[in-house]
Amino acid sequence: MIKALHSANDMMIRKLESIFKLTSEEEQALRDLPIQTKDIATNQNIVKVGDQPGQCFFISEGFTCVHKVSAEGKRQIIAIHVPGDIPDLQSLHLQVLDINISTITPCKLGFIKHADLYQLCDRYPRIGAALWRETLVHASIFREWLLNIGQRDAYSRVAHLICELMLRLKAVGLVEEQTFKMPITQAEIADASGITPVHVNRVLQALRSDGLISTHRQQITIPDWEKIQQAGEFDPLYLHIKQEALA
Amino acid sequence: MIKALHSANDMMIRKLESIFKLTSEEEQALRDLPIQTKDIATNQNIVKVGDQPGQCFFISEGFTCVHKVSAEGKRQIIAIHVPGDIPDLQSLHLQVLDINISTITPCKLGFIKHADLYQLCDRYPRIGAALWRETLVHASIFREWLLNIGQRDAYSRVAHLICELMLRLKAVGLVEEQTFKMPITQAEIADASGITPVHVNRVLQALRSDGLISTHRQQITIPDWEKIQQAGEFDPLYLHIKQEALA
DNA sequence: CGTTATATTGATCATCTTCAATGAGTGTGG
DNA sequence: CCACACTCATTGAAGATGATCAATATAACG
Numbered sequence A, B: 001m002i003k004a005l006h007s008a009n010d011m012m013i014r015k016l017e018s019i020f021k022l023t024s025e026e027e028q029a030l031r032d033l034p035i036q037t038k039d040i041a042t043n044q045n046i047v048k049v050g051d052q053p054g055q056c057f058f059i060s061e062g063f064t065c066v067h068k069v070s071a072e073g074k075r076q077i078i079a080i081h082v083p084g085d086i087p088d089l090q091s092l093h094l095q096v097l098d099i100n101i102s103t104i105t106p107c108k109l110g111f112i113k114h115a116d117l118y119q120l121c122d123r124y125p126r127i128g129a130a131l132w133r134e135t136l137v138h139a140s141i142f143r144e145w146l147l148n149i150g151q152r153d154a155y156s157r158v159a160h161l162i163c164e165l166m167l168r169l170k171a172v173g174l175v176e177e178q179t180f181k182m183p184i185t186q187a188e189i190a191d192a193s194g195i196t197p198v199h200v201n202r203v204l205q206a207l208r209s210d211g212l213i214s215t216h217r218q219q220i221t222i223p224d225w226e227k228i229q230q231a232g233e234f235d236p237l238y239l240h241i242k243q244e245a246l247a
Numbered sequence C: 001c002g003t004t005a006t007a008t009t010g011a012t013c014a015t016c017t018t019c020a021a022t023g024a025g026t027g028t029g030g
Numbered sequence D: 001c002c003a004c005a006c007t008c009a010t011t012g013a014a015g016a017t018g019a020t021c022a023a024t025a026t027a028a029c030g
Helices: A007-017 A024-031 A114-123 A125-151 A154-171 A186-193 A197-209 A225-231 B007-017 B024-031 B114-123 B125-151 B154-171 B186-193 B197-209 B225-231
Strands: A036-040 A045-047 A055-061 A064-069 A075-081 A100-103 A107-113 A179-181 A214-216 A219-221 B036-040 B045-047 B055-061 B064-069 B075-081 B100-103 B107-113 B179-181 B214-216 B219-221
Touching: A007 A024, A007 A055, A007 A107, A024 A114, A024 A125, A055 A114, A064 A186, A064 B125, A075 A125, A075 A186, A075 B125, A107 A114, A114 A125, A125 A154, A125 B064, A125 B075, A125 B125, A154 A179, A154 A186, A154 A197, A154 A225, A186 A197, A197 A214, B007 B024, B007 B055, B007 B107, B024 B114, B024 B125, B055 B114, B064 B186, B075 B125, B075 B186, B107 B114, B114 B125, B125 B154, B154 B179, B154 B186, B154 B197, B154 B225, B186 B197, B197 B214
Parallel strands: none
Antiparallel strands: A036 A107, A045 A100, A055 A107, A064 A075, A064 A100, A179 A219, A214 A219, B036 B107, B045 B100, B055 B107, B064 B075, B064 B100, B179 B219, B214 B219
16 A cells, blocks of 8 residues: 555545635645555455445546345446545445445555544535535436436446446546447446346447447447437436536 | 424434434524425425425425436336435535425425525534435435345335335334334335336235235235345345434 | 456246226215 | 215236346457
8 A cells, every 4th residue: 555645636636626616725635635545456345335444435547336235146236436436435424334345447546534534524614515515416326327227228228327427437538539448347237237247238239230339349439429318318417517527 | 384493393303313412502503493394285396307496395294205207208216205304405515406306195394495504514513414424324225226126026126115114214203013104105116116006016915915014004014024124135224224213 | 378257149938017997995076 | 975086906918128048259368
């Protein structure tokens, strides 16, 4: 574990800047925030159900997923997190974790002690409010996923998931020319969509042959944004992303 | 709209007391909180997608549900709220609502202005933290619903929903002798579970004939808590209810 | 270059949907 | 007090989306 006083803090600042304008004092406080960075390989558990962590973590690079496992051993991916996200922010106020969080690609994570976050929120209420807001945005995404999984057919579910990732990655500058890296296996798409891997494969083939996506390795290109949006019944309101961040 | 300076405030105090011990100063602040009570009939919209409310509401009596509608007109119930809940607390920090909230029984609601809540959170950070925590608990429930709808069969989904409502109602004193009022139509259970009303009916019959529930009007009795818990793969961890509240 | 993970294909099966009709319960007004 | 209307619950039959099982092809990786 190496102490890095730069990239992770800068990224955190950029994240909050996308929510509201920081004062120089607030910015300095964030710059002084002790963050321990750590590299983690693919498919490693970061935290799991029942844990009582004393810290949160921030994603600098890579993707993680939140998941729960049913008594029958079936896994539901609840959320996919991308650089800039703080997947277990909830642990600040909920003692016991009710979820597992794992890496789905190699990740660079920044760990921040709860004590430091409490202090930060206390001294700079606007930062506290922004972090609260952050948890609310993620809750909003859970709600949309509920609609997606509860009411849409497999084809739309997968299209919707692709649309969401596209926009969220765009908001952090990871999309170029309608193309982005989506380093997620079909089995993971399946667990995130509540369908089987076999069926995901068939749906992806349909999406390709309908011209909604084209893939090369794990690169996805979206030739016609309007069309896939329609197929996925995608309306980005629920992401609560500022327009500016998508320009 | 009548101004009531008693019941709603008391209930809010009781709610927060279940999270942490209030100081007398905090309690007084809550007692002084202006709350406008309002009675609303069944099946009325309270707020809807796109609204930008300047207030939150607190449920004193009755049930409400949060729902979203797909482009194809299918409705997903995202959450069911019971007395003591603040269903749209998120609007404090997210300008535009991404959900609809409606009554599913006649309700007595208490409206609290955002401005007053901001002030309260500012002056009494522990109350702010408790409200933040409240939104996190609801997010946790969304996550469990995702697992429920994404990975479990219809029988388990309905059993799980019944278990959850039972415990949440118990926590606010609305369960007696394993019996409680669940004033929800089968169509609503269907929309909450991602199955059709017809199938809900069949599942309920199965639950009855398996001895997991018995119903009389909208009263549900659970003869064997262990058994239905198992059928629904129900583990109350995700509700983050203190043990004391269920004793 | 062998080994493992991931993607793809085919065939059969089942849960749940859809459609359509009937029955029961609740409330209202004449 | 009954008739009517309305909502909600229940039943039956047929159909479809997606699951399951099993095998193979392809890609990734040390």
